[in-house]
Amino acid sequence: MSLSPRRRDVLGWGLAAASLSAMPARAADLVFRRSSVLPEPARRVVALEFLLAEMLAAVGCPPVGMSDPALYPGWIGVLSDRLEGVADVGTRQQPSLEAIARLKPDLILGVSYRHAPLFDVFESIAPTVLLDFAPVPPATRLDSAFTLQTMIGGLVGHRADAERAEAEVSAGIARDAARLAEAGRSGRRLVVLQELGGQDTYWVLTADSLSAGLAARLGLRFWPPDRSREGVRPLTSEDLLALDDCDVMLVSMTGPSVTLEAKTRSAAWRRVPALRAGRVGLIERNIWNFGGPASALRLSNRITEVLLRAPAAG
DSSP, rough: OOOOOHHHHHHHHHHHHHHHHHOEEEEEEEEEOOOOSOSOOSSSSEEEEHHHHHHHHHHHOOOOOSSSSTHHHHTTOTTOOOOOEEEEEOSSSSHHHHHHHHHSSSEEEEEEHGGGGGGHHHHHOOOEEOOOOOOOOOOHHHHHHHHHHHHHHHHOOOOHHHHHHHHHHHHHHHHHHHHHHHHOOTTOOEEEEEEOOOOOOOEETTTTHHHHHHHHTTOOEEEEOOOTSEEEEEEEHHHHHOSSSSSSEEEEESSSTTTTHHTSHHHHHHHHHHHHHEEEEEOOOOOOOOOOHHHHHHHHHHHHHHHHSOOOOO
């Protein structure tokens, strides 16, 4: 299929934007603590966080055990078919040491913010690596996701598969960037909110988040410009009422039965300029802002779909 000159130009712009906005994260910066000797390669891996299970599935080496496998389809969902039958080793907050030991793993993967106090106990069962997803400026969690997945691919002898998966995700994001550019949506300001439990209470994703990394690759501007250790901060009432000249993505914490209209009926939301302009979109809860590259591509696709349906900027 031949492309029109305009289509070729737009696709080239999308690929260039994706390349120029990528800021590799250093693998050494993402390792919080690790055993001195690791298997080469690991074959029986236990993953104690969703994003680690996702990455192992993406590189073709599903874990033998993972935390909260029953919750994974509802909260992440990508590559779920590759994780069917994986053993349950407890929750992400409280993994079961007995369940882990029964699997006789040769590598345990966890994250610093949940599992740092348990490192020595884990290491008594099997070699352990605890990872830290927070990137060093100016990198984002999207950069961290790519670097971590390549690192994990190397640990399990699937580095080539990890590199191939990264190339596929990067190409997919570039295609989304090209679609936005062709539709004249490049340069719009993006705000991503994560719904919490109370009425009109949200996190706003910050400039080091996975969403911020996607915005850069998609040719969008991102708000807010500040960074945070967790990639999120509370959204204040003043922030909410000032959401003007932007496209707002509201990430749901409920199932599909609760609509965007139902979520934005409050008096506060009725005063939000972006809502009045039809520029607030709903993102399903299992399109995960805290996942790996496969989750990032799914989020990119959804943001692109919402922006292409939104009214043109006035």
